[in-house]
Amino acid sequence: MQLWNTFSKEELEQKLREAGHEFVTISFYKYAKIANPQIFRDYIYQLLNNNQVLGRIYVAHEGINAQISVPTNRLNEFRTDLYSIDFLNEVRLNIAVEEEGAEFPFLKLKVKVRSKILADGLTDESFDVTDIGKHLKAEEFNELTQDPNTILIDFRNHYEHEVGHFKGAILPDVDTFRESLPIIEDAYLKGNEDKNIVMYCTGGIRCEKASAWFKHRGFKNVHQLEGGIIKYANECKEKGLDNRFIGKNFVFDERRGERITDDVVSNCHQCGEPADVHVNCANEACHLLFIQCEKCTAKYESCCTPECQEITHLSFEEQKALRKGLENSNKIFKKGRAEHLLQKLNQ
Template sequence: MQLYNKLSAKEREALLEEAGEDRLTLSFYQYAKIGNPDLFRNHLFIAWDQMEVLGRIYVAHEGINAQLSVPAKNFGKFKEFLDGIYFLENVRLNIAIEHDIKSFLKLKVKVRDKILADGLNDETFDVTNKGVHVDAKAFNELLEDPNTILVDMRNHYESEIGHFKGAMTPDVDTFRDSLDLIEKDIQDHKEDKNLVMYCTGGIRCEKASAYYKHKGFQKVYQLEGGIIEYARQVQNLKLENKFLGKNFVFDHRRGERISEDVISNCHQCGKPCDTHVNCANEACHLLFIQCEECAEQMSNCCSAECQDIAALPYEEQKALRKGKGNSNKIFKKGRSEVLKYKR
């Protein structure tokens, strides 16, 4: 019984290009009590592998968090499968505005301690006592209220290329880093201000809203479905779009344009740019913003040092990496001394 990927990313990419079939990029999450995450993981992998579903899925005792690419022809079957699982029936699917047949190249279903690395002890507060969910229209109205504090619950490399007008955008590397920092900044407004939060698809706000209510905030709101669903509602209902730039997404697209504004800059030359890339030196793999001109000049690398390494024959590159762990730069997305124009 196959419970793992047999094809490499390159092999899968070639097959997808050859088939040329439409695929839908989507995400969903659900907090639920899962007694045997390993068994559930295998159940998902077997079913979704047969449907040609690709993506990155985390399963834990507390629920599921999934980012997926589903063949358009199999979407009905996929939805029927989800509805057959009692805690996933009619679960909200955040379907991307832009689709790419190569948004994911493998099916990875992993068992984790948590579906979101939040660093919180869930036993210390009521995780079900969440903030008020609001749709795009109500969200826009809240933003017009002078008593609203708008907080971006994402990381620095996400908010750098796109965020809502007037939002607090914490300069953090991880979600867990943002929680205490935000509370410290707005602790004097626990009773008199509307605390309104948003993230990519909503999962971070689910936990954060309960955490802040536990900390004494009285008026807590969260954007239902996150930026992904907001963009869809704005488009379908012809609402004012208050989001500037791109929404960072965790697949091979790296970004989905919500407005034509370019609010960030190339980290190497400083010109307006909001295209995230990974350094071509696999030993570095740093995530950063790079314009087309710098990509050509630097051979898709973040530095001259990486450029020299990437130019070596593949076997020599492998020899240089042998016995070495991943560079911390991989996890310090966009933070490196070689990036002259990193904000």
């Protein structure tokens, strides 16, 4: 049995349109001890594929991390099948705050085995990732973050909190989770061992590992926002609570963001006007992710520079030849840290 996808992007989009499914976007994770990630990977692939689920899933010895789209008419079956796995029984499913922003958040199902479900750069074998800090529901989070003895830290990368964050949060200028752990400890936590440490991220997976790490490092009052921004926004809406998040929540699918409030807290990286829409440069040899307003989108045709714009006017074969041998993934994931984006550098 084939346990992977072989269709092109265009073929996948056409198949989805023909199927006519409505999807709900869901994320979930679970730290657990998986003895054989490859066998589990093949099993979970078949389970999800049988339910026509699309998305991106990472499996490792330390657990599973998933961002997926589930057909609404298969949601009950998917939940039943997923919960039939012992360590995933009743696992929290974070439902997207909004579905606007992309026709299909995911085009295919990808399940990959990784060394870790969240790269952390840690080598301490005595570290127990399951010895986590205290989870806070939305109301508890609101209450504790008003305490002057509390340090609130955004545990996402700079391009994420640039478009939205909690009021009063520390916003570390980091590119990756692995670099955030030592930077946050050295810059913000040392000397504050007696304070309440409250962390938040998109869906909770980064804070869960970070809370366990900081407990391992000797910090006592470690907390995390349960379910991250996604669950918080839904909980505030359901219970009529004061929503203290402003702007957009960056998400790692084709939507690139879900709006929590109407506040626009960031600026176009080209002209400096208020904007919070992330785009990838239309030049496939560049593909840089940056913030672009509607006027600059029209002016530069979704490109980050006039040079990239010129390249997009070349034939497909000419563009393909220019891309040959280039490795630009690290530059892409600098998320706007480029010398030609002067507005970003000057913020």
